[in-house]
Amino acid sequence: MRSDRFSRGLLGLVALAAVSCTAPAIAADGPEETLRVLYRIALSADMCGFPMAPRQADALGKAMNRALAESGLDEDEGDRLYRSVDSALETEGWDKVCAENGDWARSY
Numbered sequence: 001m002r003s004d005r006f007s008r009g010l011l012g013l014v015a016l017a018a019v020s021c022t023a024p025a026i027a028a029d030g031p032e033e034t035l036r037v038l039y040r041i042a043l044s045a046d047m048c049g050f051p052m053a054p055r056q057a058d059a060l061g062k063a064m065n066r067a068l069a070e071s072g073l074d075e076d077e078g079d080r081l082y083r084s085v086d087s088a089l090e091t092e093g094w095d096k097v098c099a100e101n102g103d104w105a106r107s108y
Contacts, residue, residue, distance in 0.1 A: 030071075031066075031067045031068075031070035031071040031072075032067075032071040032073065032081070034063075034067040034070075034071075035064060035067040035068055035071055035073075035078070035081060036081060036084075036085055038060060038063055038064045038067060039064070039081065039082050039085040039086075040085050040088075040089065041060065042060060042064070043085060043086055043089055044089065044097055044098070044104060047089070047094055047097070047098065048094070048097060048098035048105070049098075050105070
């Protein structure tokens with residue numbers, strides 16, 4: 001089940017490229033923090049069913065690739081960061097993250 005969630009999460013990352021317009025604003029915090037936020041967007045879009053157009057998903061994927069390259073993290077470190085974001089979202093609680101009137105959904 002965990003691998004299914006990871007696969008769905010990766011698909012969600014691609015689907016979440018739509019938020020690329022937020023990536024430049026996030027970049028001021030550094031590429032690793034940018035990547036963390038992009039992973040959060042991708043995971044929450046996938047798990048919460050937040051809407052994302054194909055063009056947005058493509059832009060999100062490109063923003064994640066750029067942030068990963070700029071961060072200097074290797075593939076394993078990127079995977080660990082992804083799992084860390086996933087774990088933090090689970091700890092926060094998907095009900096809270098996905099809540100229609102919640103802080104995250106409104107900022108999404």
